[in-house]
Amino acid sequence: MSLRSDEEVSPxxxxxxxxxxxxxxAFFGRITANVSHEFKNRLATIKEKAGLLADLTAxxxxxxxxxxxxxxxxxxKDIARQVETADGACLRLNRFAHSVDVxxxxxxxxxxxxxxxxxxxxxxVVAGVEITLGSCPKVxxxxxxxxxxxxxxxxxxxxxxxxxxxxxxxxxxxxEEQAFVSIKGAAFDELVQRPSNRLVRAxxxxxxxLEANTGEKEVTIRL
Amino acid sequence: MRILLxxxxxxxxTALAERLVLRGIDADWALSGEQALEKVxxxxxxxxxxxxxxxxxxxxxVIRKITLIRPDMKFIIVTGHASxxxxxxxxxxxxxxxxxxxxxxxxLIERLKEAIG
Numbered sequence: 546m547s548l549r550s551d552e553e554v555s556p557x558x559x560x561x562x563x564x565x566x567x568x569x570x571a572f573f574g575r576i577t578a579n580v581s582h583e584f585k586n587r588l589a590t591i592k593e594k595a596g597l598l599a600d601l602t603a604x605x606x607x608x609x610x611x612x613x614x615x616x617x618x619x620x621x622k623d624i625a626r627q628v629e630t631a632d633g634a635c636l637r638l639n640r641f642a643h644s645v646d647v648x649x650x651x652x653x654x655x656x657x658x659x660x661x662x663x664x665x666x667x668x669x670v671v672a673g674v675e676i677t678l679g680s681c682p683k684v685x686x687x688x689x690x691x692x693x694x695x696x697x698x699x700x701x702x703x704x705x706x707x708x709x710x711x712x713x714x715x716x717x718x719x720x721e722e723q724a725f726v727s728i729k730g731a732a733f734d735e736l737v738q739r740p741s742n743r744l745v746r747a748x749x750x751x752x753x754x755l756e757a758n759t760g761e762k763e764v765t766i767r768l
Numbered sequence: 769m770r771i772l773l774x775x776x777x778x779x780x781x782t783a784l785a786e787r788l789v790l791r792g793i794d795a796d797w798a799l800s801g802e803q804a805l806e807k808v809x810x811x812x813x814x815x816x817x818x819x820x821x822x823x824x825x826x827x828x829x830v831i832r833k834i835t836l837i838r839p840d841m842k843f844i845i846v847t848g849h850a851s852x853x854x855x856x857x858x859x860x861x862x863x864x865x866x867x868x869x870x871x872x873x874x875x876l877i878e879r880l881k882e883a884i885g
Contacts, residue, residue: 585848593783
């Protein structure tokens with residue numbers, strides 16, 4: 546079963562470019578909201594750890610309890626680790642933001658898939674699903690990196706809602722000269738039979754197609 | 769005052785619990801709604817401070833389930849991003865207050881005192 550991106554599945558979009566722009570904004574907004582939640586959690590933790598250091602210091606100054614230097618060192622390291630985590634999220638957001646810089650360029654799909662899965666990590670955690678990307682060699686293609694991530698994101702969102710196990714596994718590769726991304730772990734038939742309009746629009750613009758492999762509980766995005 | 773903090777961020781919840789303990793508040797913690805329910809079944813708490821979004825049960829679902837076990841417990845919801853709509857939803861679910869992360873510890877204590885009365 547497959548859905549080609551050039552197939553008409555809905556008569557709704559009369560102004561496809563406007564719809565694509567709105568879809569892109571919504572996608573961009575959702576990703577930045579995810580990252581801002583991550584920042585908030587890191588900042589909240591750093592604030593409590595810093596507050597704890599202040600509390601322990603104040604108690605030592607008042608002679609209530611001597612300062613445990615080993616404890617202070619541990620808390621300082623905890624803070625540094627939180628900063629590193631936040632910095633990682635910041636780098637990913639920056640990389641994602643730059644994916645709109647040019648409409649098409651040579652990209653490693655493995656890197657893009659890795660990026661988008663990290664950007665939606667919190668959504669996956671809240672859904673109780675673990676997303677893993679296998680160890681894949683580089684798959685370089687000329688593509689629109691933003692649209693490509695958008696298509697993967699829509700499929701992953703659907704998979705998070707319909708996951709049949711607590712794990713989704715991704716693979717990126719090339720078969721018969723075509724690059725592909727596969728997501729395994731959910732019954733994807735409905736996604737391919739009745740895709741959302743936004744997925745159809747993004748696929749059409751990207752020039753890709755979706756295929757569901759019912760027996761394997763897998764969907765493949767082919768470019 | 770016996771408080772249960774519920775958040776899946778281990779480092780956040782343990783640091784906050786320790787800071788409350790240093791201020792004379794008996795603070796315990798749980799990393800999920802399921803763990804919170806186990807604790808509430810085993811011991812009495814005056815109030816729970818819950819993260820709005822957690823893996824498994826959300827903060828609101830935890831409030832609904834705890835209320836069935838301990839109808840007198842009070843609740844404060846904590847979130848990264850507040851909205852008027854979320855505030856209304858939380859209050860409708862039985863939360864006394866809806867606070868933003870990062871927390872101001874003195875403000876949290878004030879709200880806890882106000883909620884418990």
